[in-house]
Structure formats: structure tokens, C-alpha cells
Amino acid sequence: MIKNYKHIIWDWNGTILNDVDLCVELINELLKEHNLKTVTKDEYKSIFTIPVKNYYAALGFDFEKESFEVVGKKWMDGYEQRKFECKVYPGVVEVMEKIKNLGIGQSILSAYSQHTLDEMSAHFGLTKYFSHIVGLDNIYAASKLHLGQQLIKKLGNGKGETLMIGDTEHDFEVAAEMGADCVLLSGGHYDKKRLEKLGVTVLDSIRGLL
Template sequence: MISNYKHIIWDWNGTLFNDVELSVSIVNNLLIKRNLIPLSVEKYKEIFTFPVKDYYVTAGFDFEKESFEIVGKEWMDEYERRKHGCGLSKSAFQLLEKISSLKIEQSILSAYSQHTLVEVVEHFGLTKYFSHLLGLDNIYASSKVKLGKELMKKLALNNGEALLIGDTIHDFNVAAEIGADCILVASGHQSRKNLERCGVPVFDSIKELLEKI
């Protein structure tokens, strides 16, 4: 499966980095502060989407009363304070090592801000596995398509020569836009039910993906 590709493009949050419970905890703190109903993990994975502003609205935030930028910064400030309490997804290190042993290059394409992406990847000692670490230039997690197209051009990859591994429908859409194939894992920020609508292989976890390659 993976051995057929020249390059693997990874999503970070929710795919390699296990931050779902932290994300739910933070958004619930913000909801409770505003006398709104907190989310279960299951409900969160059902409604999470990109752009994240749409997900905030579904969760109950009213951006006529306060700006999305204020809520987004409040969320990110708490995330940055608590992120080192999260770890890698189970078997993530082993899968990166396995792909590296196959002499296949790997990159990260993330909606996380660029400087914090580089910092956290270095924190886990993973920098050696990636030829490129690409994040957005702001904290509001919009779209990765432009960065993905630039990466494909830089690597001189044709359609079907790269595989994007992510945990959201947005990752699937990015893959389609940039000409990469896609695999999704349901252990991240969106439910298996939502991911299966994309019509690509969906694995329960990184561990299962490692077992299948």
C-alpha cells in the first residue's frame, strides 16, 4: 500500500499528535464560561469541520456577540499552555520509522501555525523523519490547499505519486485538490461515519495502519 508512493504527506493534529481530548476539554471550558452546553467527545467528532469557525458556530458560539478572533485566540492560548500534556498517537513513531526504512520521503502539512508546528515536532524528536514541515501563518486553522500545492510543485510530484494521511474530511479535500491519494484515520478529530463519506480507506487508528502496510 504505502510502498507504492514516492512521498507521504502527514497531517499533524489528530493524526500523528493525539490532541483530541485536549481539544474537547478546551472548547468545553470556553462553552461553560459562556453558559453554553459542553460537548461529549462523540459530539465533538460529529460536528468538527474546517474552517473551524463553522464548527464553533455549530457548537453554540455567537459571533454576533463576540468575534471569532477573540474566541480562537482564547482557545489557542490554552492549547499552547497544555499541549505538552499530549503525546503521539499510538504506534506513530513506529510507523514513521517503518516508512523511513522503505526510503520514502515524508512531510507534514498542518493547519497548525508554522513556528509552533516546528517546535512541537522537535519536542518529540521527529524532525529527522521529515523533508518539509509546513504550517499556516496564523492561529485560525483555515485551509492547507495552497501550502499543499506548493509542496507538490517543489517535490515535482505527479498525481498519484504522493499519499496524504489525515483524520478529517478537509484532509481528503486537500488531497484531491493537490493530486495526492488519501488515507484517513478515525482516531482523530472526526468520526468514522463522517470520514467514510469520502470513499477512501479509513483505518481506526495509526496502529491499525501500521499493521496493514
Template sequence: MRYSYVLWDFNGTIVDDVDTCIEIINILLQQQGKEIVSKEQYRNVFMFPVIEYYKRVGVIKRDEEFVEMAHRWMDLYYEREATLTTFHDIHSTLEKIKKLGIKQGVLSASRIDQLQRMVDQFGVGMYMDDILGISDIYATSKVHIGLEFIEKSGYDKASIVMIGDTIHDFEVAKQMGIACILVSRGHQSIEVLASCGVSIVSSAEDVVSLLV
């Protein structure tokens, strides 16, 4: 077995929320009288930390505007949370990986209580050995959470692979010293992800063959 632990990103990798996030950012842009973005544009400008994405897309200009905008964004997300679903192949993929005897966890830049609630809401908690989130809603970085996990878990870094949909997931994996596989149907386009130089797949089910 190539890997014994799969660490999943959540939003855009497990949960199909890209269109919802585009809808929300366009509401915020329209409220300021600004031009909305297409899906293609969104997937080419989205980035972490989120404050830099907000500046890039144009909903804030100064750092001090970020906290208020983050709360407005989150309120709109909560209003739509009940409409979200996982990608169609997620449950079957998680089940296949579990049957292979590979442990799994979620590592997200979402606040831990919100992450736990959504993991339960989408019925993926039964597959997860660890749920790892941050302490606030500002989606700065999940690197420190990942590093703490590595330190406390005792897992061999070579046995862990990160599955994500953004350059940030690759950067987190790199700083953790673990492998990374990127899925191209999430928050960043395949053209953006290609700069990472790691394996890119089009769906979660394509990940399984790369694990064994």
C-alpha cells in the same frame, strides 16, 4: 512501491490531542453558560474551517467574534501543550516507512513556527523531509500550502498520499490531486469520514500495508 511520499496531517493524526481539544471547547462553552459536548458529539460536529466549527458548536455567532475566540482557544491549548503526546504507534510507524525508503512530510493548518516547535517537541522531525504550515493561527485551510508544495517539489502526484483524520484532509488531498488515507481515531468519527469514499484505517500502523 505504490507511493514514494507520505504527507501527514499533524493534530489528531500524529498528535493525540482530541481529548484536550474537547476539554478546551467545553471550557469556552461553560464560560458562556452553555451545555458542554461529549466526545461523540465533538467528533460529529468538528469541521474546517474552524470558524464554521465554532459557529456549529455554539461558542460564536458572528464572524467578527472569531479572532478573539481563536486567541482564547489557542491560549488554553498552549497551557496544555506539555501534556500532549503522539499516538502510541506513531514513532514505530514513521520508522517503518522511513526504512521502506519512502519520504515523509507534515502538512498542517497550524502556524508554521508552532508546528515546527511541536514537531521537535514530539521527536518526529527526524522522519520528516518537509514541514508545511500556515502563516497564522486561524486554521482556515492548508490547501494553498499543499498546492505550493506540489508545484515546487516536482513530485509526481500519483506517488504522494495524504494521511489525515478529517474530511478536510480528504478535501485537501483531492484539490492537490493526490491519494488519501484516513485514520478514524482523530477529530472526526468514522461515520463522518465514511462520506469521503477512501480507505479508512483505525491506527497509523495500519497505513504501512497500504503504501507498498
């Protein structure tokens, strides 16, 4: 199936980088600090969403008491300190290598901050696979739709020539807006049932793509 595409666009968090456990730990620290109920990993995967502000609200954070900017910054400070504890999912490099050998282009499109994205893809030795690494200029993970639209314009690809690989409903929505096909992975920040409801191909492992 991969062979039919000119370009593959990868999401970063929960698709390339397995940061799910770290995200659960960090949000639970914040929830405890705010005397709110903590979540299990399964609960997290049933609640997490982008824009992340909506997910914080669903967990019970009251932005009247403390702004989302303050809470979100606290979370991100913790993430920045510990982000290198995370690993790339098994099979990811193998799949990137295979796509490269097929002569198909690859990019990253993420709602994560550009600076950290550049730093981390270099850390894991992945930069060489990508023609474009596109992230947000801030830490608040609102939407990457506008970035996706800019990227697809740069690539000059028509409908069905691009495949987006992601792990959230937001990836699915962005792919649809870009005229890209979409495959979602259940090992990331959304549970499988939520992804299957979208009516797209859902894989348990990136290796399933080959």
C-alpha cells in the same frame, strides 16, 4: 501499499498528535464561559470541522457578540499552555521509521501554526523524518489547501505518487486537489461514520497502513 508512493504527507493534529481529549476539554471551558451547552467527545467528533470558524458557529458561538478572532485566540491560549500534555499516537513513530527505511520521503502539512509545529515535532524527536514541515502563519486554522499546492509543486510529484494521511474531510479535500491518494484515521477529530461517507480508506490505527 506504501511501497508504491514516492512521498507521504502527514497531517499533524489528530493524525500524529493525539490532542482530541485536550480539544474537547478546552472547548467545553469556553462553552461554559459563554453559557452554551458543553459537548461529549462523541458529539465533538460529529461536529468538528475545518475551517474551525464553522465549527465554533455550529456550537452556538455568536460572532456578533464576540468575534471569532477573540474566541479563537482564547482557545489557542489555553491550548498553548497545555499542548505538551498530548502524546503521539501509538505506532506513529514505528510507521515513520518503516517509511524512512523504504526510502520514501515524508512531510507534515498542517493548518496549525508553523512555529508551534516546528517546536512540537522537535519536542517529540520527529523532525528528522521530514523533508518539509509546513504550517500556517496564523492560529485560525482556516485552510491548508494553498500550502498543499505549494508543497506538491516543491516535491514535483505527479498524480498517485503521494499519499496523504489525515483525520478530517479537509485532509481528503486537500489530497484530492493535490492529486494525492488519501487514507484517514478514525482516532482523530472526525468520527468514523463521517470519514467513511467520503469513500476513502479509513483506518482505526496507523499500524493498519503497514
